[in-house]
Amino acid sequence: xxxxxxxxxxxxxxxxxxxxxxxxxxxxxxxxxxxxxxxxxxxxxxxxxxxxxxxxxxxxxxxxxxxxxxxxxxxxxxxxxxxxxxxxxxxxxxxxxxxxxxxxxxxxxxxxxxxxxxxxxxxxxxxxxxxxxxxxxxxxxxxxxxxxxxxxxxxxxxxxxxxxxxxxxxxxxxxxxxxxxxxxxxxxxxxxxxxxxxxxxxxxxxxxxxxxxxxxxxxxxxxxxxxxxxxxxxxxxxxxxxxxxx
Amino acid sequence: xxxxxxxxxxxxxxxxxxxxxxxxxxxxxxxxxxxxxxxxxxxxxxxxxxxxxxxxxxxxxxxxxxxxxxxxxxxxxxxxxxxxxxxxxxxxxxxxxxxxxxxxxxxxxxxxxxxxxxxxxxxxxxxxxxxxxxxxxxxxxxxxxxxxxxxxxxxxx
Numbered sequence: 001x002x003x004x005x006x007x008x009x010x011x012x013x014x015x016x017x018x019x020x021x022x023x024x025x026x027x028x029x030x031x032x033x034x035x036x037x038x039x040x041x042x043x044x045x046x047x048x049x050x051x052x053x054x055x056x057x058x059x060x061x062x063x064x065x066x067x068x069x070x071x072x073x074x075x076x077x078x079x080x081x082x083x084x085x086x087x088x089x090x091x092x093x094x095x096x097x098x099x100x101x102x103x104x105x106x107x108x109x110x111x112x113x114x115x116x117x118x119x120x121x122x123x124x125x126x127x128x129x130x131x132x133x134x135x136x137x138x139x140x141x142x143x144x145x146x147x148x149x150x151x152x153x154x155x156x157x158x159x160x161x162x163x164x165x166x167x168x169x170x171x172x173x174x175x176x177x178x179x180x181x182x183x184x185x186x187x188x189x190x191x192x193x194x195x196x197x198x199x200x201x202x203x204x205x206x207x208x209x210x211x212x213x214x215x216x217x218x219x220x221x222x223x224x225x226x227x228x229x230x231x232x233x234x235x236x237x238x239x240x241x242x243x244x245x246x
Numbered sequence: 247x248x249x250x251x252x253x254x255x256x257x258x259x260x261x262x263x264x265x266x267x268x269x270x271x272x273x274x275x276x277x278x279x280x281x282x283x284x285x286x287x288x289x290x291x292x293x294x295x296x297x298x299x300x301x302x303x304x305x306x307x308x309x310x311x312x313x314x315x316x317x318x319x320x321x322x323x324x325x326x327x328x329x330x331x332x333x334x335x336x337x338x339x340x341x342x343x344x345x346x347x348x349x350x351x352x353x354x355x356x357x358x359x360x361x362x363x364x365x366x367x368x369x370x371x372x373x374x375x376x377x378x379x380x381x382x383x384x385x386x387x388x389x390x391x392x393x394x395x396x397x398x399x400x401x402x403x
Contacts, residue, residue: 017401017403020323020401020402027313027323030313034313035309038279038282038306038309039302039306041282042285042301043301043305092364122361125281125287126284210287211297215287215291215362216352216361216362
């Protein structure tokens with residue numbers, strides 16, 4: 001039997017075609033660079049600490065990125081805390097406002113709840129505009145003027161039919177007027193809004209809420225417990241609030 | 247069916263497996279790659295990985311999906327690409343099943359979007375079924391990476 005020389009021959013024969021190892025290394029390097037670049041782009045601008053925009057609006061509670069304690073003046077000490085997480089561009093939030101807004105407002109004014117509003121802005125990223133951040137900043141400026149709830153109601157009442165259309169600067173100013181911000185307060189509000197005085201705060205609220213596991217809007221918490229799914233009618237909300245009152 | 251065709255049939259099945267898995271990965275990556283913040287939040291909404299790490303995964307995932315998808319469509323490094331693609335599908339299935347079992351009501355964000363949605367809109371079963379089908383494509387290619395019309399065959403035969 002003749003010895004099989006094919007293996008020997010194959011080893012001696014010159015390699016044909018490109019080297020898989022080299023091509024593989026190039027492909028792997030391209031992918032790794034792509035991943036690193038994507039992470040760098042994604043992470044950039046998240047904590048843009050501009051000198052303007054770093055001011056905290058009136059009524060912030062709970063540290064960095066905390067919500068606005070809307071009715072500190074009227075809230076009774078034994079009242080439960082109602083946390084609202086909303087994005088001004090979120091249609092379901094406008095729906096919640098329509099159904100529950102009057103009850104929430106009246107309970108806040110009566111001091112039956114400690115109302116804390118968290119104005120989120122993640123929908124800007126989904127809708128590729130900046131209306132959530134601008135309107136949240138404008139609402140924070142309205143809080144400085146003591147008119148947060150009124151402003152909040154005005155924005156949701158005027159939410160465009162089609163999600164993503166957003167709010168114009170003129171509309172934001174119109175909301176301020178309908179919320180009863182006038183004279184010198186309106187001038188201050190306008191300056192605050194135009195300069196994006198609370199822009200960093202708005203970013204912080206989104207960051208803090210995401211970290212707290214708020215992954216959608218609206219989210220409603222009563223004394224820290226998520227009650228969003230149980231919200232049916234203003235009466236059921238009032239009953240839940242009453243039950244949570246010590 | 248002649249014997250020649252019967253002999254090539256597995257290669258054609260392999261080609262289909264490559265194209266299905268590859269095209270789906272490219273599409274899924276492409277719709278997410280331009281919205282890194284949305285992708286990051288979609289991963290964070292699963293509440294499995296630590297918050298910051300989940301964000302990085304969200305940024306990186308679309309790039310990996312596009313890269314693996316392109317390699318599969320070209321048929322370059324088919325077995326290695328299928329291993330990565332299969333592991334991705336396995337991770338997605340585990341993540342979706344975990345969210346389902348924990349009673350979260352989220353959109354998987356597989357093709358953009360993501361985050362909490364109303365319970366009636368969740369479609370965990372369909373998502374898992376789709377990913378299981380794609381996993382089957384990957385398993386085939388790992389077991390039998392030789393496929394019709396592949397760069398592997400052209401370059402490295």
